[in-house]
Amino acid sequence: MQMTADGRDTSQIEQVKTAMRDIYLPSERKQISGGGNPHVTAKVFSIYYGEFEAVKKVNADVLSKYVTSIIGPSGCGKSTYLRAINRMNDLIPGCHTTGALLFDGEDIYGKFTDEVLLRKKIGMVFQKPNPFPKSIFDNIAYGPRLHGMNDRKQLAEVVERSLRKAALWDEVSDRLDRNALGLSGGQQQRLCVARALAVEPEILLLDEPTSALDPKATAKIEDLIQELRGSYTIMIVTHNMQQASRVSDYTMFFYEGVLVEYAPTAQLFTNPKDRMTEDYITGRFS
């Protein structure tokens, strides 16, 4: 029996890897043109809640137009990291950062950064669908209106375009004036995606977007992510490793605030470099 340096059975590892390849092998994907530049760059970037260092000295480039998923056990800092990118953590008292987090080369936490403009370029979809208690139309038009679009015809175009992009148009086109809270959970979440797309962001952050949805609605969101891939830089936090392998091109694995491994998804799931990653994706801990 062959043993690795740290005393594990190599044949067993090979077995596991083969099994994982069967589970996680990504399907055929469309080619992405013009992407692949560093879009969000972290340099020795740490996030603190008061004294507690929730995300520890991350160094990583997220590439434009690709889908990057962030996985890791609960409390590992993956959501914190995601929310740091559009500064949603500002809402939490006592949260501060060190190091640098760059968006298109500009420091997100710079002294002169306008977080409002930043958030316009970096849209976000949250764990629980959170449409406003307004009509479907007003939900989508909320962002464009904020940024000065008042012409009803123009707004109608934006609403239709966004809803089409979010694959929701066919389901709601006849009831745009109804309250959005009347939609099903899956529809609400796609509405939230459409709402985020309506302000034409460059990056779309998805914070466990399917954790509150049933499998059917989850599949629709995943299809939607595939549709949007190539047009937007997408980062998705997920608890579901199959989902990460299905939708993403790159995967980050966080453990206790440390970015343990960051690699192309196929590689991370079938040939992890780090033992911790391997233990996690093979389900030895969660």
Next chain:
Amino acid sequence: MNLGTRKILDRSFSAVGIGSIAVMGIALLIVIVPIVYNGLGAVFFTETIEHRNMLYNEFGKGDKAELDKENAAAGIYRKEAYSMLSRFEAEMETMEPVRQQEFRSKYGPVQTALRHLIGPLPGDEEAILTRYRYGQTRWEKAEEKLHELLYEAKWDYSDPNSMAKEYFVSRAAEFEGTSLVRLFPYVENNLDKMLQPRFTVYWGFLTDSSVDSHIFGGVWPEIQGTFFLAVGAMLFAFPLGVIAAIYFTEYARDGFFTSMLRSANSTLAGVPSIVFGLFGLAFFINTLKVSESKSVLAGSLTLAIMILPTIIRAAEEAILSVPKTYKEASLSLGSTKWNTIMTVILPAALPGILTGGVISLGRAAGETAPIIFTAAVSVGSAIGIADVLSSPTPALSWNIYNLASEHEAAAEIRHVQYGMVLALVSIVLLLNLSAILLRARISKKLKG
């Protein structure tokens, strides 16, 4: 604890709960039923021709031709009574002096009682106070006054160890053997013809001003004053309160200063209203001199200070109950904090904020103590909207107190007092009801 004991405890608690609610309900009924019954009596009652005459003379209401006809009809019977009086007066002249003296002293009260009943007698000088220019305007009061005409009240002091007892002596017996003896049965039998009673609905009680300190007329000045004071208080307190609540929930950082502000706010909510009244006098009138003396403005400001803590608290709670996810969603779309507050948080918090506002409005309308020194007068006419800066006003709450405690003829006009109470209760109830409806409507709109 075993199952049996638990069940018994649960049941006995339910019984106690239902019992206390029932006690509350009964108490409420005991209070509300007389208020509603007597209060409605200010509007729905049987009026006499004296009421119609008063309305015509004081307010120009009514049909002159018909009134003349009715007065003529009543006049036939009145003339008969008056002629009995003059016949007796002539008879008295012929009496021997001692007897004449005795009857004169008994005759005066008869005249007075008749004046109270059907108005001034022929040959009386026109009274200065309006109340003496008319007889009884309400039929049930006339029936009471009839008793005063028919019987003389006397006091029995014979037992020194107990309180004096009132007893009645028939005036018919006192005037036995004179021509006046016919007057009493005549008035008793023909009172309805002299006063022409008729059931009426006097909406003027709500829209007329009062005549001779509420002896006649309505309570419009009071209703309007209450409205001005309450709305004025809201104009100051509502924006301030909502702004303060936004500051507390969205801008203030947790710290010593904020917690001081919060506890100051809570303390303010518990201060007795009379203290606010004195504060209003000392601060707004004596120090700031917002007006020369009492004015609607000073009263509104005082009431505003009084209801401010409630509004702040209600608005704060309403804002805090807006799901955080709305705020996150709005901010993530590139909205500024201010925009998020205005377009997402406030609309979602609106039902709660409005409920707090309307309940405070009701409280401002009902409070007496804060306006005693700052705004209220007991008698006055309705003021114009332009006078709110400088004029005091009558107000329902204060006038209810005044009628109950200080009015010289309070017993004669209980119906006015009840009418005011009912008006005030209705206004407050309507405000609260509208708050509930408004809340339900907005919540329904928000929920879709």
